[in-house]
Amino acid sequence: MWALVAADRWVVFVGFASLIGAALAEIAIPHLLAASIFSAQNGGAGVYRNAKLLVVLCLISGVFSGVRSCCFGVANMILVKRMREMLFDSILSQDIAFFDEETVGDLTSRLGSDCQQVSRVIGNDLNLISRNLLQGVGALIYLLVLSWPLGMCTMLICATLSTIMLVHGRYQKRAAKFVQEFTASANNVAQEVISLVRTVRVYGTEKQEFKRYAKWLDKLYDVSFRQTMAYGGWSLSLNYLYHSTQVIAVLIGGISIMAGKLNAEQLTKFILYAEWLILSTWWIGDNWSSLMQSVGASEKVFRLMDLLPSRQLSSEGRRLQKLEGQIQYANVSFSYPSRPTVPILGRLNLTLHPNEVVAIVGLSGSGKSTVVNLLLRLYEPTDGQILVDDVLLSELDIRWFRERIGFVGQEPRLFRMDISSNIRYGCPREVSQEEVECAAKQAYAHDFIMSLPDGYNTIVDDALLSGGQKQRVAIARALLRDPSILVLDEATSALDAESEHYVKSVITKFSTDPKARRTVIIIAHRLSTIQAADRIIVMENGNIVEDGKHSELIKQDGLYSRLAKRQNDALD
Numbered sequence: 001m002w003a004l005v006a007a008d009r010w011v012v013f014v015g016f017a018s019l020i021g022a023a024l025a026e027i028a029i030p031h032l033l034a035a036s037i038f039s040a041q042n043g044g045a046g047v048y049r050n051a052k053l054l055v056v057l058c059l060i061s062g063v064f065s066g067v068r069s070c071c072f073g074v075a076n077m078i079l080v081k082r083m084r085e086m087l088f089d090s091i092l093s094q095d096i097a098f099f100d101e102e103t104v105g106d107l108t109s110r111l112g113s114d115c116q117q118v119s120r121v122i123g124n125d126l127n128l129i130s131r132n133l134l135q136g137v138g139a140l141i142y143l144l145v146l147s148w149p150l151g152m153c154t155m156l157i158c159a160t161l162s163t164i165m166l167v168h169g170r171y172q173k174r175a176a177k178f179v180q181e182f183t184a185s186a187n188n189v190a191q192e193v194i195s196l197v198r199t200v201r202v203y204g205t206e207k208q209e210f211k212r213y214a215k216w217l218d219k220l221y222d223v224s225f226r227q228t229m230a231y232g233g234w235s236l237s238l239n240y241l242y243h244s245t246q247v248i249a250v251l252i253g254g255i256s257i258m259a260g261k262l263n264a265e266q267l268t269k270f271i272l273y274a275e276w277l278i279l280s281t282w283w284i285g286d287n288w289s290s291l292m293q294s295v296g297a298s299e300k301v302f303r304l305m306d307l308l309p310s311r312q313l314s315s316e317g318r319r320l321q322k323l324e325g326q327i328q329y330a331n332v333s334f335s336y337p338s339r340p341t342v343p344i345l346g347r348l349n350l351t352l353h354p355n356e357v358v359a360i361v362g363l364s365g366s367g368k369s370t371v372v373n374l375l376l377r378l379y380e381p382t383d384g385q386i387l388v389d390d391v392l393l394s395e396l397d398i399r400w401f402r403e404r405i406g407f408v409g410q411e412p413r414l415f416r417m418d419i420s421s422n423i424r425y426g427c428p429r430e431v432s433q434e435e436v437e438c439a440a441k442q443a444y445a446h447d448f449i450m451s452l453p454d455g456y457n458t459i460v461d462d463a464l465l466s467g468g469q470k471q472r473v474a475i476a477r478a479l480l481r482d483p484s485i486l487v488l489d490e491a492t493s494a495l496d497a498e499s500e501h502y503v504k505s506v507i508t509k510f511s512t513d514p515k516a517r518r519t520v521i522i523i524a525h526r527l528s529t530i531q532a533a534d535r536i537i538v539m540e541n542g543n544i545v546e547d548g549k550h551s552e553l554i555k556q557d558g559l560y561s562r563l564a565k566r567q568n569d570a571l572d
């Protein structure tokens, strides 16, 4: 955290300097107050001088307090901004496996409320704790000098208060972690339910979902209730201890006056400073528990911030003169890091030649998408190697390589921006509007885009376009890059019959038009779309069981032929 603050050390430095200035100015105020009252009673000498001094001290303390508040306020803003930037950057630079483990709700909670809470450490808690600590220590020294028996009694009360404060702070820190966890869980449920609201509505599970959300809110309430009770206990003990200083003042102070060891002015000063000392301890205690809550909330935030970025992104690799598009899987085995004991691919061997259009088919869960995930280096093989143009994929500059890949995922989701920007998204070169429209035409998306109210400038989101339309925009995005390797994962699953026909034409163009040729990998469930592919790979349980052209595989009478027959029967 200090690294975060260091960049703005001047703001923090000026803040702390004004804090000390204000505390020093304020420490003399009770003394002057009592002195003025008693000098007035004793004939008036020094009243005006004390009053003038009081005005000057009040002015100084006011200016310093104002500067202090501004500086710590600014430090707080800078801190929360920088923390969010660092955390977001750290999250974005993680391996994809990280996102299999963490939930969206959890991460957004860390970025939102947790960062805000942690920033309070600088903006509020540390600032107030330091100020009250300074004032408290000043008051204690004054009290001990004034009358050590009275000073010692007050110190004893403060020590008791501090012990209660530490126990209370530790409790608040523990409670803050639960609050953080339950808030994140409630956020997870809310995000999931809102994003699946159509399913919830159709299945009529609103009440169930409400209960699921309310369950976490109940837990949150429970912890917050205990926190409030603990705070009540803290306030109660503070109150008793505060009033006990008044009792001590009356008793011990009275006895001291009768014994001639103290006069009325000194006892008044004692009461003022003792009150100040107790109030300072109260404030420290209050801010201490808040500081502990922030420390509790900060643990996960800092753990996330401290994660090392994905090694892929931090290492530089080789760049080839041109990506020809030859891909070779050599004895590749793989298990997902979240389920390391479940083998997904077992010693897979597959070679794709440059400009070949290869379709991968197979039953659901047979590992088709996993083959593509490994090529995109979203995951690393557990064993074996992947070579691209005879170079190890792990040795290639991953950014350079990905720039040359066009990818359409299973569920293309669009960004909340206009269609034109969605098509340009991630394109490594400057592209004109004509090029965007040309890509949209190739993906048969141009006509429906033109029918939208603002054409290419229409702001889209997931709800505005149909699945097939979103998929065609995603295909246009992939084509605009003019990639050397094009990957279409289930690119036809969400298409209606008409769109499917168009996409089939795009695929046929890749295999027939020499100008459009590139290495294409198509993962498809609808076998009718991939008949024009140069080769069809059939997968079962993470292994390749058949490999050949459509006509050859039909003749083999194996899994592909069975799948094709089943689909034909379904259509009849």
Ligand SMILES: Nc1ncnc2c1ncn2[C@@H]1O[C@H](COP(=O)(O)OP(=O)(O)OP(=O)(O)O)[C@@H](O)[C@H]1O
Binding pocket: 100, 336, 338, 339, 344, 362, 363, 364, 365, 366, 367, 368, 369, 370, 371
């Ligand atoms: N991120 C993940 N973490 C753990 N297991 C996963 C993950 N993604 C996929 N799997 C598992 O890996 C296996 C293969 O999944 P994959 O998505 O590659 O199959 P697929 O053939 O593409 O299936 P489909 O046709 O249904 O998309 C499945 O058993 C799946 O449950």
